[in-house]
Amino acid sequence: MSDLKGKRVLIVGAGSRSSDPDDPPSNGRATAIAAARAGAELVVSDRDRASAEKTAESVGGAEVLVVDATDPDACRAHIDAAADLMGGLDGLVLNVGIGAGHGLADTSTKQWDITFAVNVRSHFHCLQAGLPHMTGGSAVLISSIAAARPISGVPAYDASKAAQVGLMRHAAKEAAASRTRVNVVSPGLIDTPLGRVATAGRPDREQTAIPLGRPGTPWDIAEGVVWLLSDSSSYITGQVIGIDGGLSTL
Numbered sequence: 508m509s510d511l512k513g514k515r516v517l518i519v520g521a522g523s524r525s526s527d528p529d530d531p532p533s534n535g536r537a538t539a540i541a542a543a544r545a546g547a548e549l550v551v552s553d554r555d556r557a558s559a560e561k562t563a564e565s566v567g568g569a570e571v572l573v574v575d576a577t578d579p580d581a582c583r584a585h586i587d588a589a590a591d592l593m594g595g596l597d598g599l600v601l602n603v604g605i606g607a608g609h610g611l612a613d614t615s616t617k618q619w620d621i622t623f624a625v626n627v628r629s630h631f632h633c634l635q636a637g638l639p640h641m642t643g644g645s646a647v648l649i650s651s652i653a654a655a656r657p658i659s660g661v662p663a664y665d666a667s668k669a670a671q672v673g674l675m676r677h678a679a680k681e682a683a684a685s686r687t688r689v690n691v692v693s694p695g696l697i698d699t700p701l702g703r704v705a706t707a708g709r710p711d712r713e714q715t716a717i718p719l720g721r722p723g724t725p726w727d728i729a730e731g732v733v734w735l736l737s738d739s740s741s742y743i744t745g746q747v748i749g750i751d752g753g754l755s756t757l
Contacts, residue, residue, distance in 0.1 A: 509730075509737035512546035515593035516736060517586065519574065519633060520602035520649075521551035522558030524701050533699050534649060535602040536562045537725035541733045543567065547598065550589040576603045576629035577621070586636035596640040598736040601630050602649040606664035619663045626667035627674060634678045634689070643686040645736045648675050649728070650691045652751050672747055679745035688744035690735050695751025697723040718753030 523533040532540070539551050543566035552572040553559035563569040570592050574585040590596045605625045608614025630648055637646060653659045654668035672691055679689040696715055731750045734740055749755045 509545055509734045509739050511542055511598070511733065511737055514542075514547045514597040514736065515550075515590075515595055516542055516547040516598035516600065517550045517552065517589040517593075517596060517637070518542070518600040518602065519552050519576070519585075519629075520600075520604075521562045522553030522555050523561070524558075524699075531698050532565075532725050533602075533701065534694065534697065534725050534728045535600070536565060537729040538600055538602065538732045539566050539569070541726065541729035542598075542600075542736065543569070545733050545737070547736070548593055550592055552585055552589070576633075577624045579628070579632045582629055582632035583636040586633055586640070590637075590640040596637060597644040599633065599637045599641070599644070599646040600649070600732055600736070601633055601647070603629050604649065604651070604664075604668075606659060606661040608661055608663050610660065611662055614661070614663055622661075622663035623667050623670070626664070627670045630671060630674060634674070638678065638682050638685070638687060638689075641682070641685065641687045645687065645740070646678070646682070646689045647732050647735045648689070648691045649732070650675075650693045650747070652693055652695045652749065652755055654691075654693060654747070655755060675747075676745050683744060688735075688740070690740075690744060691747045692728060692731050692735065693747050693749045693751065693755070694728050695723055695749070695754040697725060697728060699725055715754070716757070717751075718756060721752065723750060723752055 521535040549569040559571045607618035650671045651668045653665045
């Protein structure tokens with residue numbers, strides 16, 4: 508397991524869409540649990556306080572913040588608040604994302620704009636506020652295989668996830684001056700509550716041929732994120748790390 512002892516980490520989007528204990532955790536909740544197991548000090552944030560508090564309970568206690576990711580001032584303020592609570596910031600995980608619309612013809616301007624506000628603009632503001640708090644730290648953006656392949660059927664989602672990658676590369680170039688790293692984790696088909704909703708809306712998703720023969724789990728994503736937060740990946744920045752069972756090779 509990667510070592511995060513002494514690391515102060517904020518996970519944005521640490522809640523879960525489902526409250527059913529039989530459902531898998533979200534990528535954000537699984538990452539919080541894995542980071543805590545690796546020794547990190549955590550602040551967890553989400554737009555839903557109850558969901559974030561459930562994540563905090565899952566890790567044995569963590570500070571909880573509530574944020575509307577579409578509000579630029581709120582994004583900045585809650586990053587600053589997390590840094591104040593922990594006395595600094597060594598790790599930042601941005602796990603905020605939605606999809607709206609379907610196909611070009613059935614996607615409205617409003618759906619396009621809100622998807623970009625959540626999936627890209629919030630990341631911009633969080634990085635803008637977070638990187639100045641970090642020296643020698645690590646930021647990880649959770650994107651999607653949809654950044655490279657039109658796999659979702661939702662053009663706003665696909666385009667916004669590709670935009671996240673461009674944002675990450677620029678942030679990585681700037682942050683290198685302070686020895687801070689910025690990378691993207693790109694999940695494939697992952698069994699999360701949101702993934703199950705996507706499958707219900709597009710049943711053929713479940714029939715996708717994955718080279719390793721199974722969908723991913725939130726723990727697959729969490730371990731990759733924790734590794735990128737740790738010093739074990741200290742020479743990796745500006746990269747897209749695919750965690751997709753080989754799906755991106757097809």
